[in-house]
Amino acid sequence: MADTQQLKDLVTQVRRDIVRQVHAVNSGHPGGSLGCAEFLVTLYNEVMDHNPEFNMDGTNEDLFFLSNGHISPVLYSVLARSGYFPVEELSTFRTLNSRLQGHPTTHEGLPGVRIASGSLGQGMSVAIGAAVVKKLNGDAKTVFTLHGDGELQEGQIWEAAMYAAANKVDNLISTIDVNGQQIDGSTEQVLALGDLKNKFEAFGWKVITVAKGNDVDAVLAGLKEALASTGKGLPICILLHTEMGNGVDFMMGSHAWHGIAPNDEQLAEALRQNPETLGDY
Amino acid sequence: MKIYENTGSKDTRSGFGDGLTELGQKNKNVVALCADLTGSLKMNAFADNHPERFFQVGIAEANMMGMAAGMTIGGKIPFTGTFANFSTGRVYDQIRQSIAYSDKNVKICASHSGLTLGEDGATHQILEDIGLMKMLPGMTVINTCDYNQTKAATLAIAEHHGPVYLRFGRPKVANFTPEKGEFKIGKAVVLQEGTDVTIIATGHLVWEALEAAKALNEKGISAEVINIHTIKPLDEEAIIQSAKKTGCVVTAEEHNFLGGLGESVARTLSLNCPTPQEFVATNDTFGESGTPEQLLEKYGLNAENITLKAEKVIKRK
Known part of the structure; x- marks a missing residue:
């Protein structure tokens, strides 16, 4: 894509896809999905070298692992609009016999998904495994992950962070969605995360902070800096500061929309705020 | 034998x-x-x-x-x-x-x-x-x-x-199976053919089952011994065939009776050919410190107990 307006149009359409998926089944996680729309759209369209003719091994292409699997609506929308499967299939989200399970899975053979996620804290380890095999295979591509900030409360994340630094897994870029919210309230109230930059640096990672994580230009700059930092002996962490519910004003600024669906009126208002750009499914 | x-x-x-x-x-x-x-x-x-x-x-x-x-x-x-x-x-x-x-x-x-x-x-x-x-x-x-x-x-x-x-x-x-022997996942190995009782064992208790079969033989009891190295998928056919022949079964494993080989065998038998069964396994308990031999004896995971259970299950036929 040539200019960021096209990316912004795609973000707007992805937001529509998110709220429509969640509304249709009255379940799912719109807040975190909306907050990560700019990141995933930019990653899949401007940064990753990837092949929608999906094969599990992903040899000689960049790989992405979603560790906070509950934001499946944004992943499904971005995958569909990148050509992994028909956009119409978004209408099957969370319904019986669908490939679009509540949380992403390989079990139903959905193209674009290489690991099940949902139970938190596991994606960084999986990504490290894939990254070290890329090195072993002489494959110079990069492995990306996305994690929620609340997810960092899981101990396995820090086992993985320690391993990646100790073993110079420098073809790994792990992004943390720092929205400061989790189910029971703010991360500050539930279990304060402390200084994440200092924590990752103390673990031996290079840390890049993207203060405007809902601005495609800022996200793109951060991802480009991260890519340029690979191959230098350090795993890379992007602290992506986002707003949960971004793009739908009444969903922003709290944890309230972490895991509930909009009603008919709320859906209409959310869609009014995000006019159709590329065509609804 | x-x-x-x-x-x-x-x-x-x-x-x-x-x-x-x-x-x-x-x-x-x-x-x-x-x-x-x-x-x-x-x-x-x-x-x-x-x-x-x-x-x-x-x-x-x-x-x-x-x-x-x-x-x-x-x-x-x-x-x-x-x-x-x-x-x-x-x-x-x-x-x-x-x-x-x-x-x-x-x-x-x-x-x-x-x-x-x-x-x-x-x-x-x-x-x-x-x-x-x-x-x-x-x-x-x-x-x-x-x-x-x-x-x-x-x-x-x-x-x-x-x-x-x-x-x-x-x-x-004891190391007793053939060197470079074939290993077929999901395929039971009949180690000893017998007619009075079937002993189905896994892991370290397979050797104990063979020892038990010897002791039973000396008492005039013919025991069939099956090595189930693959608990899942289970070789149900081998189990059913043997149970139909002998009419009673002892399972033996170094594991809790809850969730172990014995329960998988019991399910197979109850669905296909209900057969009296006795369990050699730990009895819903944690272990403790000791030498392997002491522990196997204390928790009844040895040839002696397999022999006793075989005699018991034969009486239930």
């Missing part, structure tokens, strides 16, 4: 280690991960021969299981190594989501299973792992009986696509 000779007692974990060493040379896609127990798992030779394919993860089993899942993406066949307790209960959710549900070709290799880990005591002696692992959809569960069979199983699981739990142990036990 067939005579089985102990060709020299060896630990089953060394069968795993030697199998892995051979695999390292035979199959370039085999990689190994270990959580700070390389010597205990006998993985040193693989680590020395193939440092680029050996991954020391430290005392971080959850990360090890996740990494193993990720390493299958790109075509590798990861073998993880740690104690049975840390291979299962400690990392159940990682195995469930990242390996089993994600259908990843990971081989979870678990040493020091059961009571015979010995002096370390109950924190390290898992007696629940067969149950935990057999409940996972798609998981193959194998518990080998001696050095030769463990080595053969290690080679065989590399050729099988899908997640596998391979369970073995620490102590030196």
Whole structure:
């Protein structure tokens, strides 16, 4: 894509896809999905070298692992609009016999998904495994992950962070969605995360902070800096500061929309705020 | 009666280690991960021969299981190594989501299973792992009986696509199955043919079952002995065929009766040919410190108790 307006149009359409998926089944996680729309759209369209003719091994292409699997609506929308499967299939989200399970899975053979996620804290380890095999295979591509900030409360994340630094897994870029919210309230109230930059640096990672994580230009700059930092002996962490519910004003600024669906009126208002750009499914 | 000779007692974990060493040379896609127990798992030779394919993860089993899942993406066949307790209960959710549900070709290799880990005591002696692992959809569960069979199983699981739990142990036990014997996943091995009672055993208790059959023979009782090295998928046909012939069954395992081989056999029998069954297994308890021999005796996991249970079940026919 040539200019960021096209990316912004795609973000707007992805937001529509998110709220429509969640509304249709009255379940799912719109807040975190909306907050990560700019990141995933930019990653899949401007940064990753990837092949929608999906094969599990992903040899000689960049790989992405979603560790906070509950934001499946944004992943499904971005995958569909990148050509992994028909956009119409978004209408099957969370319904019986669908490939679009509540949380992403390989079990139903959905193209674009290489690991099940949902139970938190596991994606960084999986990504490290894939990254070290890329090195072993002489494959110079990069492995990306996305994690929620609340997810960092899981101990396995820090086992993985320690391993990646100790073993110079420098073809790994792990992004943390720092929205400061989790189910029971703010991360500050539930279990304060402390200084994440200092924590990752103390673990031996290079840390890049993207203060405007809902601005495609800022996200793109951060991802480009991260890519340029690979191959230098350090795993890379992007602290992506986002707003949960971004793009739908009444969903922003709290944890309230972490895991509930909009009603008919709320859906209409959310869609009014995000006019159709590329065509609804 | 067939005579089985102990060709020299060896630990089953060394069968795993030697199998892995051979695999390292035979199959370039085999990689190994270990959580700070390389010597205990006998993985040193693989680590020395193939440092680029050996991954020391430290005392971080959850990360090890996740990494193993990720390493299958790109075509590798990861073998993880740690104690049975840390291979299962400690990392159940990682195995469930990242390996089993994600259908990843990971081989979870678990040493020091059961009571015979010995002096370390109950924190390290898992007696629940067969149950935990057999409940996972798609998981193959194998518990080998001696050095030769463990080595053969290690080679065989590399050729099988899908997640596998391979369970073995620490102590030196009789080595009596054929060297370089064929290992067919899911295929029971009839070691002794008999007519009065069927003894179905797995792991270290297979040798004890053969000893029990000898003792029974001296009393004029003809015991059939079946080695079930693969608990899942279970060779139901072999079990049904033998139960129909003898009319009663004793199962023997170094595991809790809840969730173990015995329950899988009981299900098979109740669905196909209801047959009296006695269980040689631990009785819903944790273990404790002691030598392997002392523990097997105290918890009734030996030839003597198998013999008693056989006599008991024959009376229930």
